[in-house]
Amino acid sequence: MPLFNPARCRADLGDVPAARRQQRHLDPPIFPLANDLRDLREQHRQVRNSRHLQGDSGSLLRALDGFPRRDGHHSNRCGQAVAITLTVQIASRSQTATVNADALSSGTVEGLAMVMVLFDVLTPKQALLFWAVGKELKERGIEVSYVGRRYAQLDWVERALGIELKPLGEFGGGTLEGKLLASTERQRLLAEEVIASRPDVTVSSGSVELCRVSYGLGIRHVLVSDSPHSPVNRIAVPLSDLVATPAFIPLAEWRRWCVRNVRVLRYRALDPVAWMRRLGDLTANGQAPEGDYFLVRPTEHMASYSLGRGLAETLSVVEGLLSLSDARVVVLARYPEDVAELRRLYDPRVEVVAEPRLALPLISRALAVFSGGGTMAQEAALLGVPVFSYYPGELPAVHRFLVRRGLLSVLGDLSRESIGRAVAAAADRRFRRRLAERARRLRESMEDPAVVVAEAIANLAGRR
CATH class of the missing domain: 3.40.50.2000 (Glycogen Phosphorylase B;)
Known part of the structure; x- marks a missing residue:
């Protein structure tokens, strides 16, 4: 898959009076940029690690030749600066940003920050909850990915919700020895995955493996849980940046695990509300x-x-x-x-x-x-x-x-x-x-x- 997919640049004429938009010269043209981005492609093959798109914007300016100029700046016929919306796909992440055309003349395109969140799903309940949270994140323009484990109880929910769980490791069974060995191997697999994908935030409901990997790589981790009684919290809570939990759980039950820098976010709901409000048809039928x-x-x-x-x-x-x-x-x-x-x-x-x-x-x-x-x-x-x-x-x-x-x-x-x-x-x-x-x-x-x-x-x- 090429680093840059064919992208396009269009004029955003939202500030132009509606009557003037009817004029033919103000119709927002579409500019194919596949060839123009060839030089940038070579400069940014390591963009996975940079997290930002930065490069010579001359190729982008060449795509603006269809716009009339006023005092050397791109503008519409009303003399207003035209904002350019650029959509590119880099390292499988889509990100849209709007920049002022005049800002392109500085020679650098910056600020196309690509945000990605990775969820570790270990149980059907977590799949249902994180599916709902993921839908909300996608509506905010944030990329979402899911990892899981080989576990029979997860197969049905993956099919029902249409989410793709990348299996890393397996369920450790009903013994402490089996759980320890499975967890150790999973931590190695997760480390490789997180190093490759470089998410901005990781999320789990008590995945000790993801907590440890996130901490080791300096990535923020969010713990979403309604189970302060679980023994995994001895590891998961201190290594998290934020604990999100129902407000009906006494804070004291979380504070016994907390260190000073862990924030607790309390929401006025029980977790099943998240998927019950989104699965009406599946429930009824x-x-x-x-x-x-x-x-x-x-x-x-x-x-x-x-x-x-x-x-x-x-x-x-x-x-x-x-x-x-x-x-x-x-x-x-x-x-x-x-x-x-x-x-x-x-x-x-x-x-x-x-x-x-x-x-x-x-x-x-x-x-x-x-x-x-x-x-x-x-x-x-x-x-x-x-x-x-x-x-x-x-x-x-x-x-x-x-x-x-x-x-x-x-x-x-x-x-x-x-x-x-x-x-x-x-x-x-x-x-x-x-x-x-x-x-x-x-x-x-x-x-x-x-x-x-x-x-x-x-x-x-x-x-x-």
């Missing part, structure tokens, strides 16, 4: 089982914060629901181990969804959601669907917030009595109506986290 069913989401038992805990609890929940209700039980599995264990129940009312998929259509039609994780519990609460959490260990801050708002209930234990009370509540129509109204009011009161985070990233990139 997505696949879901027929008839009444309870939806169960197993615990993330291979995560670093819950290694080995949760699968037995999921089996207890499913067995309790089968004994207390005639409805079907749909389990949205995480790993092949989940599928193998759940299929041992041999009950025709149990449907195990082995292929990862968008959960919103399943949630929106469920009688209730029983969640051992975090993201689906938030999605269900925001949709006004009854949700009961059996999260292992201490309840995360966002869950505690939803409990206070009356949108999430915690199963104190997994006894038949506890599960029975949850089933009875889910069948109460008045309870469901109150829940739906609370959820609607909360959703409408929240700002768009993708917009807030994108603005923060753009500002950080602009302060290089």
Whole structure:
């Protein structure tokens, strides 16, 4: 791919009165610059490292011969200086800048700063969130790229959202040894990628590999996370320039990881709001089982914060629901181990969804959601669907917030009595109506986290 693609230069006559624009000599001409940029091409083959386009502007001035001159300057017939908009593509980055034609006479074209943001996507939740943030950045003229890892749970979201994840490394599995070896190899691969692409800002939800690489190369890193309880924050937070997090999480939970120079940006929303506001059609038209069913989401038992805990609890929940209700039980599995264990129940009312998929259509039609994780519990609460959490260990801050708002209930234990009370509540129509109204009011009161985070990233990139 050539360093410069054919570019074009056009007059921006926005300041010329509309009546005068109708005159033929004021029609904004288009000038092909493919040949004119030949000299610049040779001068800027190393532009990846320079981050700016600088060079002799004589070739650009030759493209302006169609404009009338006034006192040696390019101007329109009204005597106004003409602004030139130049669009070029350099090292696969597109950037548009507007410069005054008179400024070109100085012999140098400067200021075409190319801004690029790199996201590291490790989970489906991160893919959904960073897809939304990336859309906002692209609307601001910022280039976005995504890297990920070889991980079965990411394949579906890549297809559904139409984003391209460059796989670097793989998932480390459910042991600390496996995670350490996979992380070490990923850090090397990420270092090579970041050195080659030279992003202005990197973003993750706790990628210790990207944090370390960004710090080592002097690149600003933004941590976007609603999980201050995660042990990766011991490394990720001190190496970040900015932590973006829901305002409902107490600052004290982040400050225990922070050093003096880390800023915390708090937005008045929960993370799922970012993709729920952009996936309306997929949610309404997505696949879901027929008839009444309870939806169960197993615990993330291979995560670093819950290694080995949760699968037995999921089996207890499913067995309790089968004994207390005639409805079907749909389990949205995480790993092949989940599928193998759940299929041992041999009950025709149990449907195990082995292929990862968008959960919103399943949630929106469920009688209730029983969640051992975090993201689906938030999605269900925001949709006004009854949700009961059996999260292992201490309840995360966002869950505690939803409990206070009356949108999430915690199963104190997994006894038949506890599960029975949850089933009875889910069948109460008045309870469901109150829940739906609370959820609607909360959703409408929240700002768009993708917009807030994108603005923060753009500002950080602009302060290089």
